[in-house]
Amino acid sequence: MANHLNTSAPEPEGGSMAESGELTFLAAEKLVAWLEALAAREGALLVPSHAAGTFVPWQGGEPDLTKITMTSAKGVVLPQHETFLSYAYDSDGKVTVTPRIADTPTTVFGVRLCDTRGVRCIDQTFGENGPSGADPNYVARRDATTFIALACTAADVDAACFCATFGPPDDYGVADLVVHPVEGGYVLRPLSAKGLAAAALAPVEQGVPVPEPPLPAQGAAIEIEGIEQKLIEHFDDMELWSDITEKCLSCGACSFVCPTCYCFTIADEERGSDHGDRVRCWDSCGFACYTKEASGHNPRSSNAQRFRNRVNHKFAYYAELYSLESCVGCGRCIRACPAGVDIRDMVAAVLHRGPVASPGSPAEVKA
Amino acid sequence: MGTLVEAPVVTLAEAVNAGFEKFGLVLGWAPGRDGNLTPTFARSAEQASELAFGPSAVYNLARYVRDHTPCAVVAKPCDTRSLVQMMSENMLDRDKVFVIGLRCPGVADMKKVRERYGWGARVEQVGSEWRVNGEAVDKADLLDARCRACVRREPVIADVIVGEPVTPPAEPERATGLPESMAERGAFWEAEFAKCIRCYACRNACPLCYCQDVCVAQSRQPHWLTDEATPAENWMWQMIRMAHLAGRCTQCGECNRACPVDIRLDLLTQELADTSRELFNYEAGLDPEQKPPFLTYDKERDEWPII
Numbered sequence: 001m002a003n004h005l006n007t008s009a010p011e012p013e014g015g016s017m018a019e020s021g022e023l024t025f026l027a028a029e030k031l032v033a034w035l036e037a038l039a040a041r042e043g044a045l046l047v048p049s050h051a052a053g054t055f056v057p058w059q060g061g062e063p064d065l066t067k068i069t070m071t072s073a074k075g076v077v078l079p080q081h082e083t084f085l086s087y088a089y090d091s092d093g094k095v096t097v098t099p100r101i102a103d104t105p106t107t108v109f110g111v112r113l114c115d116t117r118g119v120r121c122i123d124q125t126f127g128e129n130g131p132s133g134a135d136p137n138y139v140a141r142r143d144a145t146t147f148i149a150l151a152c153t154a155a156d157v158d159a160a161c162f163c164a165t166f167g168p169p170d171d172y173g174v175a176d177l178v179v180h181p182v183e184g185g186y187v188l189r190p191l192s193a194k195g196l197a198a199a200a201l202a203p204v205e206q207g208v209p210v211p212e213p214p215l216p217a218q219g220a221a222i223e224i225e226g227i228e229q230k231l232i233e234h235f236d237d238m239e240l241w242s243d244i245t246e247k248c249l250s251c252g253a254c255s256f257v258c259p260t261c262y263c264f265t266i267a268d269e270e271r272g273s274d275h276g277d278r279v280r281c282w283d284s285c286g287f288a289c290y291t292k293e294a295s296g297h298n299p300r301s302s303n304a305q306r307f308r309n310r311v312n313h314k315f316a317y318y319a320e321l322y323s324l325e326s327c328v329g330c331g332r333c334i335r336a337c338p339a340g341v342d343i344r345d346m347v348a349a350v351l352h353r354g355p356v357a358s359p360g361s362p363a364e365v366k367a
Numbered sequence: 368m369g370t371l372v373e374a375p376v377v378t379l380a381e382a383v384n385a386g387f388e389k390f391g392l393v394l395g396w397a398p399g400r401d402g403n404l405t406p407t408f409a410r411s412a413e414q415a416s417e418l419a420f421g422p423s424a425v426y427n428l429a430r431y432v433r434d435h436t437p438c439a440v441v442a443k444p445c446d447t448r449s450l451v452q453m454m455s456e457n458m459l460d461r462d463k464v465f466v467i468g469l470r471c472p473g474v475a476d477m478k479k480v481r482e483r484y485g486w487g488a489r490v491e492q493v494g495s496e497w498r499v500n501g502e503a504v505d506k507a508d509l510l511d512a513r514c515r516a517c518v519r520r521e522p523v524i525a526d527v528i529v530g531e532p533v534t535p536p537a538e539p540e541r542a543t544g545l546p547e548s549m550a551e552r553g554a555f556w557e558a559e560f561a562k563c564i565r566c567y568a569c570r571n572a573c574p575l576c577y578c579q580d581v582c583v584a585q586s587r588q589p590h591w592l593t594d595e596a597t598p599a600e601n602w603m604w605q606m607i608r609m610a611h612l613a614g615r616c617t618q619c620g621e622c623n624r625a626c627p628v629d630i631r632l633d634l635l636t637q638e639l640a641d642t643s644r645e646l647f648n649y650e651a652g653l654d655p656e657q658k659p660p661f662l663t664y665d666k667e668r669d670e671w672p673i674i
Contacts, residue, residue: 052561052562052628053562053627053628053629054562054628070627070628071564071627071628080564080565080595080596081594081595081596081597158485158486158487159401159485159486159487160486160487246406246408247405247406247407247408247431249430249568249571249572249625250571250579250580251566251567251568251570251571251572251625252564252565252566252567252568253564253566253568253625253627255566256564256565256566256627257564257566257627265594267587267593267594269593269595279593279594279595281593281594281595281596282564282565282594282596283594284566287567287585288579288580289580289585331486334486335481335486335627336566336568336627338568338571338572338621338624338625338626338627339405339406339426339572340399340403340405340406340426342399342400344400345399345400
């Protein structure tokens with residue numbers, strides 16, 4: 001159990017209000033009226049779409065609020081691709097550089113608590129207190145985003161979910177407002193100023209007792225006690241890594257659906273002979289090109305080395321830096337994997353691996 | 368259509384043992400965490416004894432063969448076509464693979480199983496019926512679309528054959544859903560490729576996408592496409608991939624199955640196969656000796672169907 005997570009969630013980036021408002025009750029038939037009010041605000045309102053596999057602009061009507069989306073909500077604050085500066089040469093060859101920051105106010109309705117816990121992981125690295133300082137594009141989006149999370153019921157949890165591993169059911173992550181499904185409607189729980197503003201637009205029932213919502217449902221916990229140390233011990237145990245990663249196809253599906261994977265690549269894209277954009281796009285440590293150097297050398301040329309990085313980043317490197325695993329147990333990587341890889345099997349294999357033959361000395365590396 | 372391959376008919380256990388004795392490594396499927404079959408690399412007699420076949424054996428293990436030769440591989444008829452195509456392109460040496468060819472009654476659409484019964488639902492064959500979590504289900508309903516379209520229930524190549532003969536469907540189903548008018552098709556594909564997250568699962572699951580780590584998608588010079596996941600760039604990516612698979616794709620269906628966002632790649636691979644048949648009278652993956660149309664050049668030929 002990650003007991004260091006039993007502390008309350010860090011405050012949202014860029015806002016000092018952890019002020020939580022009173023619980024209110026919204027009748028089920030008034031949900032669409034609330035969404036209309038949220039959509040009438042400046043900016044965008046996104047809702048889950050299982051057809052699209054992600055969060056899309058609300059088109060009216062009842063959104064599909066069953067189960068979790070294939071991809072996470074991280075793209076709202078860390079888009080798959082974004083232009084962060086444009087450049088242009090004038091006829092004298094002088095270059096003009098224009099920074100681009102997108103900060104359209106965006107409300108995302110129906111994210112899950114695994115999404116809001118995932119954004120908390122990204123906050124540690126890209127937010128105000130990140131090791132390299134704030135990432136201006138990320139922080140601008142983050143400040144402009146309101147996360148309205150839907151608490152899971154038992155029907156939403158499937159056998160790929162394992163979120164109970166990483167914290168209690170009432171760890172709301174960076175949610176601004178939590179919507180608890182209850183008999184006949186929803187209980188709204190505002191957790192920030194942005195959440196209060198969103199809740200204020202809800203046509204809630206006045207003067208009725210608000211039912212006490214049940215704790216959100218969670219997927220079954222897995223054993224991770226001691227995983228950080230065990231991963232470091234078995235860093236050079238390539239027999240283990242080759243064995244447990246053998247069926248991995250080295251695609252990026254797990255990284256790209258993951259709510260915490262934030263690796264990116266930057267490229268200058270010419271749009272014409274005299275102008276272009278600098279773009280940042282998601283990248284994955286699963287890809288062979290990820291660590292390929294200009295010389296042609298690739299320090300992680302094998303699948304085993306690449307997947308070792310993925311597991312170590314989630315459970316050792318990141319955990320050591322931030323006292324927080326960068327896995328939230330949403331199970332998206334498990335559902336998306338075309339080869340049936342289950343990160344829980346890997347964690348278990350590492351935990352139950354016997355001691356290394358001679359600690360400290362690299363084991364024989366298999367080709 | 369190719370003639371039926373001749374090889375001894377044995378049990379799966381006998382076949383796996385023979386493969387293990389020959390190469391010490393058998394690529395097969397064994398039950399995973401949820402009881403469904405998952406790709407498994409058997410390097411001991413004990414591991415080999417766990418290999419099994421059933422409706423959840425959806426993975427085409429031909430994809431793994433090129434990185435594991437010499438080895439034995441358990442292959443459905445569609446998977447044997449991938450192996451044959453690799454042989455006809457000199458990607459795979461016949462002597463370095465022991466093919467355990469299955470007669471195949473078809474496998475399940477695992478996305479449908481999981482959508483309907485929840486993640487973790489276990490599908491298995493008991494006798495002639497399929498069961499999900501122990502309850503009998505309508506097999507025809509859960510049969511994968513690629514199996515409903517499949518007329519080849521016998522392996523195309525095999526060192527040993529496993530299973531009873533299977534009667535192919537009288538009327539194979541074609542992939543449907545492509546709008547008729549070109550304008551509607553444009554909108555259809557734009558919506559499909561808006562979903563693409565450029566994870567390259569389609570490429571990496573493909574037994575014939577042999578470039579893999581040196582794919583043109585990652586090339587800066589020439590720079591055919593950017594990493595920006597816009598519908599146009601995503602479409603460009605898939606068109607490049609499809610162009611490289613023209614006259615080669617055996618419609619094993621793995622790209623379609625691998626796609627986490629369910630882009631209708633089956634419509635594209637079907638089009639490739641149709642076109643290859645119409646223009647070249649060529650069907651990929653049926654004979655190791657046949658030459659793929661884009662690997663031939665006959666200067667005496669009068670007419671070229673394209674150019």
